[in-house]
Amino acid sequence: MAKPQTVYYCQNCGAQHPKWQGQCHSCKEWNTLVEEIISKSSKKTWQSSSAKNNKTKLPKASKLSDISFEIEDRIKTKDEELNRVLGGGIVKGSLVLLGGEPGIGKSTLLLQLCLNLPVKSLYISGEESSKQIKMRAERIQKSNDNCFILADTSTQRIFNQINKIEPELVIVDSIQTLHTEVIESSPGSISQIRTCTAELIKYAKETNTPVLLIGHINKEGHLAGPKILEHMVDTVLQFEGDQNFIYRIVRVQKNRFGSTNELGIYEMQTNGLKQILNPSKILISNQEHDLSGTSIAATLEGMRPLMIEIQALVSTAVYGTPQRSSTGYNAKRLNMILAVLEKRAGFKLGTKDVFLNITGGINIDDPAIDLAVIAAILSSSHDIVLNYRYCFAAEIGLAGEVRPVPRLEQRIAEADKLGFEKIFIAHNTKTSKNNVQLEIIKLKSVVDLVEYLF
Numbered sequence: 001m002a003k004p005q006t007v008y009y010c011q012n013c014g015a016q017h018p019k020w021q022g023q024c025h026s027c028k029e030w031n032t033l034v035e036e037i038i039s040k041s042s043k044k045t046w047q048s049s050s051a052k053n054n055k056t057k058l059p060k061a062s063k064l065s066d067i068s069f070e071i072e073d074r075i076k077t078k079d080e081e082l083n084r085v086l087g088g089g090i091v092k093g094s095l096v097l098l099g100g101e102p103g104i105g106k107s108t109l110l111l112q113l114c115l116n117l118p119v120k121s122l123y124i125s126g127e128e129s130s131k132q133i134k135m136r137a138e139r140i141q142k143s144n145d146n147c148f149i150l151a152d153t154s155t156q157r158i159f160n161q162i163n164k165i166e167p168e169l170v171i172v173d174s175i176q177t178l179h180t181e182v183i184e185s186s187p188g189s190i191s192q193i194r195t196c197t198a199e200l201i202k203y204a205k206e207t208n209t210p211v212l213l214i215g216h217i218n219k220e221g222h223l224a225g226p227k228i229l230e231h232m233v234d235t236v237l238q239f240e241g242d243q244n245f246i247y248r249i250v251r252v253q254k255n256r257f258g259s260t261n262e263l264g265i266y267e268m269q270t271n272g273l274k275q276i277l278n279p280s281k282i283l284i285s286n287q288e289h290d291l292s293g294t295s296i297a298a299t300l301e302g303m304r305p306l307m308i309e310i311q312a313l314v315s316t317a318v319y320g321t322p323q324r325s326s327t328g329y330n331a332k333r334l335n336m337i338l339a340v341l342e343k344r345a346g347f348k349l350g351t352k353d354v355f356l357n358i359t360g361g362i363n364i365d366d367p368a369i370d371l372a373v374i375a376a377i378l379s380s381s382h383d384i385v386l387n388y389r390y391c392f393a394a395e396i397g398l399a400g401e402v403r404p405v406p407r408l409e410q411r412i413a414e415a416d417k418l419g420f421e422k423i424f425i426a427h428n429t430k431t432s433k434n435n436v437q438l439e440i441i442k443l444k445s446v447v448d449l450v451e452y453l454f
């Protein structure tokens with residue numbers, strides 16, 4: 001028996017090294033090399049029937065103008081959110097990677113997709129048995145004779161089944177559980193992930209069948225395995241949300257066939273994930289509330305306008321150092337806002353505890369919610385209830401000035417659609433008042449807001 005060969009792979013770029021070293025010679029990252037044993041076997045991997053018969057033709061360079069162009073062929077799913085995120089459906093022959101924390105609902109989302117698809121699909125699971133998948137399908141309350149289930153992890157056996165079934169869509173749950181017999185390292189190792197993905201890409205491109213891969217993420221929230229995995233696939237989706245909340249968001253990190261600004265929102269229910277086509281309505285909790293400390297921001301998530309509720313609680317600090325805590329909003333930005341309120345508007349919040357929460361467990365990076373954050377904090381601090389038909393969309397600068405934000409027209413249109421009466425924005429913004437009912441109020445600085453509301 002041949003002696004097993006040991007090589008070292010870089011976890012960042014996937015480069016191979018004959019011996020261990022501190023720094024990867026290819027991407028120059030430190031401490032990223034891991035040891036793996038490989039022994040080459042003569043076992044075959046994916047091969048299309050045409051490739052078996054003909055000798056592969058050599059590729060020939062051609063003029064750009066001679067290349068025929070067709071609009072990519074897409075499979076439209078019943079899931080409108082997923083269609084939009086993917087840029088209008090699943091592109092045939094593409095590889096899509098869906099990453100997310102354990103238990104977030106990746107398997108549920110993709111099984112649901114198969115169960116709703118009119119074309120023949122194959123769901124391959126290396127994590128659950130066929131019975132467990134059946135139980136999940138029962139929970140989703142769907143059955144579909146076009147959906148085939150295979151519980152296996154060896155790519156050779158999987159391709160064998162694929163050749164028999166000839167599905168039009170393949171789902172792999174998850175790429176970390178697959179192993180190919182061509183190399184000998186254990187499943188989940190860098191060389192296995194890389195080789196299995198390469199085999200799947202070859203299969204997808206040769207047969208024009210889309211493959212959807214589920215990927216685990218590591219502690220830092222990055223996709224587990226080599227960085228090169230994300231370079232190899234056509235589309236990378238991230239499934240996120242707080243496990244304690246029912247909302248789930250699919251974000252696009254990379255898409256060769258569409259925009260990366262799209263976003264899909266779902267709600268996890270007892271019978272699977274439901275699409276939320278009008279998220280603003282749900283995220284604004286109880287519209288008729290009479291509590292101080294809540295305000296509504298007109299924000300954008302990707303390209304979608306979204307109305308979200310912000311809650312603040314300002315109370316006298318019990319201990320010497322006041323507490324500042326925020327959920328869903330950058331804590332540093334909260335400190336900055338408090339400093340602006342103190343310095344530019346004369347509010348003494350230095351001795352107060354301030355808690356901030358964005359409802360629905362969603363993280364918002366959009367600076368346009370600054371004004372709503374200020375409104376919520378002042379509302380709680382003064383114990384004055386804000387009109388629930390007012391909303392806010394502006395950024396706050398260090399001088400306390402109210403600054404304009406991008407895509408304001410879209411935000412105004414959404415607020416108008418949902419029946420808001422007033423929207424507070426920056427004074428130096430151009431707005432066309434066409435067909436909107438709501439009143440637009442332009443502010444110069446935080447002081448203007450205070451005068452208007454309190």
Ligand code: TYD
Binds near residue numbers: 100101102270271
């Ligand atoms: P799952 O798809 O297994 O997550 P992942 O594949 O990302 O690890 O989903 C797990 C959670 O979803 C689990 O805690 C139970 C919950 N769930 C529901 O609430 N309703 C359902 O209909 C299903 C199938 C799962």
Ligand code: MG
Binds near residue numbers: 106107108127173
């Ligand atoms: Mg799963």
